Amino acid sequence: MRTIDPAKHAARRQHIVQAACELFATQGFERTTTAQICKAAGMSSGNVFHYFPNKRAIFLALLQDDKDDKTERLARATAGADPWAALLDVVEFLAAPAAEPLTPPLVMEAMLQAHRDPELAGLLSQDSTDEHSVITELLTKAAAAGQIDPGLDPDHTASWVMALIASMYTSAATEPSFDPAGQLPTLLLIVQRFLRGEPSEHRSSAG
Structure with missing residues (x-):
């Protein structure tokens, strides 16, 4: 089983949150798509969803950052x-x-x-x-x-x-x-x- 590096995992989550931040702030939650978040983060949807189950989870993480x-x-x-x-x-x-x-x-x-x-x-x-x-x-x-x-x-x-x-x-x-x-x-x-x-x-x- 592959060992998860907690620091690397946290850094990846933070990267996704920061990439979504400007989108949520300028477009709002409803108009921001997961595809846009993936593009801003430079990650595939599979990678993003590995760290967050959905767009809402990213938004909640941003607010609790x-x-x-x-x-x-x-x-x-x-x-x-x-x-x-x-x-x-x-x-x-x-x-x-x-x-x-x-x-x-x-x-x-x-x-x-x-x-x-x-x-x-x-x-x-x-x-x-x-x-x-x-x-x-x-x-x-x-x-x-x-x-x-x-x-x-x-x-x-x-x-x-x-x-x-x-x-x-x-x-x-x-x-x-x-x-x-x-x-x-x-x-x-x-x-x-x-x-x-x-x-x-x-x-x-x-x-």
Whole structure:
């Protein structure tokens, strides 16, 4: 029996996912064909289907591509000694990918497909729940440490922070003139003023 090299197998899967990424982002899931994915990956359909059973599996893998790194990053944030600094880091971490050209349209396409795919809807819902939980925890800790307005409800406030982050993606996907990278500092400043009521510079009061 031929031995499978885990690293090579993972690299091949990643290659297919990356080849499909631009197609899904520019054409959408429905209009992208497996033949197009095979051509973009430079592989036969037999090779592609050896790694993924169908087009949907590739799409799901693409959306979950950075899940482990994201989970680790959020876990580090909640374990940090300074919840205010960690909160700003999390907001920046979650919002920054909006500046990547393919990410906003992929996010919009995922939201569209979630209405038709219960499994995908569940994955997106779990991601949102995890993010909301971390932000709520950091807000609670920051309020207890006197770093933000203690009168803010952590759960409700987390929802508003996430709405601000989400607006980066929707604006980037729907407004050609919107510059996510240029708008990120403004987003961080809005969050700071919202939570603390002062125009402090990002990171300056976190140390």
